[in-house]
Amino acid sequence: MEKTLARGLELASTERISFFIKSAIFLSVCGATLFVALAASYPAVHDTLHNVRHALAVVPCH
Amino acid sequence: MSLKATLYISVLLAGFVFVPAVGSQDLNVYFKTTPRIELLRPFADPADLALLITDADGRPVDNATVNVRLDAPAPGRFFSTDMPIVEGTRLNEMTLKLRQGRVSWKYLFPIRGEYKLLVDVHTADGRKAARSFVVRIRENESKWFALGAFSVALFVLGFGAGRIFTKIRIHAALIVLTCLLAAPAQGATAPVPEARLVGKLEVEPATVGKLSRIAWRLENAGQPDPRTVLLTLTVNHLENGKIVFAVEKLPIAGEFVTQFQFPDGAEYRVTAATNVAGLGPMRNEQVISVTGIEPPARAAAPALCYFIGLIAAGLGVGRWSKIRGATVEPR
Numbered sequence: 001m002e003k004t005l006a007r008g009l010e011l012a013s014t015e016r017i018s019f020f021i022k023s024a025i026f027l028s029v030c031g032a033t034l035f036v037a038l039a040a041s042y043p044a045v046h047d048t049l050h051n052v053r054h055a056l057a058v059v060p061c062h
Numbered sequence: 063m064s065l066k067a068t069l070y071i072s073v074l075l076a077g078f079v080f081v082p083a084v085g086s087q088d089l090n091v092y093f094k095t096t097p098r099i100e101l102l103r104p105f106a107d108p109a110d111l112a113l114l115i116t117d118a119d120g121r122p123v124d125n126a127t128v129n130v131r132l133d134a135p136a137p138g139r140f141f142s143t144d145m146p147i148v149e150g151t152r153l154n155e156m157t158l159k160l161r162q163g164r165v166s167w168k169y170l171f172p173i174r175g176e177y178k179l180l181v182d183v184h185t186a187d188g189r190k191a192a193r194s195f196v197v198r199i200r201e202n203e204s205k206w207f208a209l210g211a212f213s214v215a216l217f218v219l220g221f222g223a224g225r226i227f228t229k230i231r232i233h234a235a236l237i238v239l240t241c242l243l244a245a246p247a248q249g250a251t252a253p254v255p256e257a258r259l260v261g262k263l264e265v266e267p268a269t270v271g272k273l274s275r276i277a278w279r280l281e282n283a284g285q286p287d288p289r290t291v292l293l294t295l296t297v298n299h300l301e302n303g304k305i306v307f308a309v310e311k312l313p314i315a316g317e318f319v320t321q322f323q324f325p326d327g328a329e330y331r332v333t334a335a336t337n338v339a340g341l342g343p344m345r346n347e348q349v350i351s352v353t354g355i356e357p358p359a360r361a362a363a364p365a366l367c368y369f370i371g372l373i374a375a376g377l378g379v380g381r382w383s384k385i386r387g388a389t390v391e392p393r
Contacts, residue, residue, distance in 0.1 A: 015228075018227075019227045019228060019381060022227045023223070023224070023227060023374075023377050026223050026227070026373075026377070027370060027373060027374060027377075030216075030219070030370060030373050031366065031370050034366055034369050034370065035362075035366060038362065038365065038366065038369075039359075039362035039365075039366060041356050053144065054105075054144045054205075055204075055205055055208045056144075056205065056208055056209050056212060056365070057141075057143070057144060057174075057201055057202075057205035057206060057208070057209050058141040058142065058143075058144075058209060058364070058365045058368070059144060059362065059365050060142045060143075060144060060145070060146040060357035060361040060362050060365070061144050061145065061326075061357065062145070062147060062270060062326060062327050062354035062355055062356055062357055
């Protein structure tokens with residue numbers, strides 16, 4: 001019984017940590033992508049997404 | 063007051079917002095936009111702005127000038143608009159001469175928010191009045207819809223990832239993110255019917271966030287000519303073909319000067335047209351490239367935080383729904 005419980009707790013703990021690690025990586029990738037798409041000033045990106053930036057109302061553009 | 067005069071004044075006042083003058087008891091200042099303020103949207107269509115100045119008895123004041131200043135809305139508390147450089151700056155400043163007590167011009171409001179229109183009236187007999195008006199421009203509904211759809215998409219993305227990441231048996235999850243990324247002023251002066259009399263258009267190099275001087279004057283053999291002409295001056299946004307500022311058939315004494323802020327870094331065409339009595343039409347045109355200013359990072363930060371927060375919320379809800387589903391399943 002204890003072994004089962006310990007195994008279960010260990011698994012849950014591992015899974016939770018795994019979830020947070022993957023989520024952190026995922027959010028970092030998403031954040032970087034959003035930054036490039038909506039805030040970067042590289043001309044090629046800016047010119048392509050100029051209208052999208054303006055269309056979102058809260059994303060600054062120039 | 064005769065019936066005819068009363069009727070005339072009633073027609074003039076039709077559609078104007080009544081605002082009692084401040085600082086002067088004998089001048090009334092009325093302001094009107096066409097279409098109505100509630101229907102105006104930023105960077106959609108230019109609005110006709112009109113001022114009517116009357117005496118205390120309602121008769122239009124004719125021999126007077128108005129100094130008009132337009133200030134952009136102050137920055138928002140959290141989110142910026144799509145043109146943050148424009149926020150809280152002066153957009154336009156000019157002095158116009160009244161015709162039958164009124165003056166009108168076209169203007170394309172660039173962003174949402176509360177604009178302040180400051181009006182100073184100076185009559186030929188020394189009377190003065192000062193008024194300020196607030197023009198609240200609502201954001202275009204389609205932009206809010208686009209923002210809402212984008213927000214939902216980000217939340218769903220996070221939700222899906224949250225469910226995938228919550229598997230007890232961890233498989234390697236491959237998340238593929240696809241990102242759909244998909245000149246100096248040129249001037250030309252039109253030929254004029256008389257070689258000695260020419261119109262001269264000058265536009266200062268323009269930068270977003272700063273006022274630029276736009277001046278047109280009539281010159282005779284290189285000297286300013288003070289004759290009164292009716293000037294039509296138009297500023298067009300070349301990328302979307304919209305009029306961002308215009309005055310039509312404005313009476314000027316040989317010269318017109320306005321301080322104008324170009325709201326975004328794009329190309330604009332400034333056109334001045336007039337018809338000098340006996341000499342025919344006269345036209346000047348300049349295409350100018352406005353220098354855009356990169357918005358500060360702090361302007362983009364709230365929007366990016368909001369978007370990432372949506373994904374994070376989606377991750378949490380996705381995990382919660384997966385755990386809850388797994389808990390309920392054995393039953």
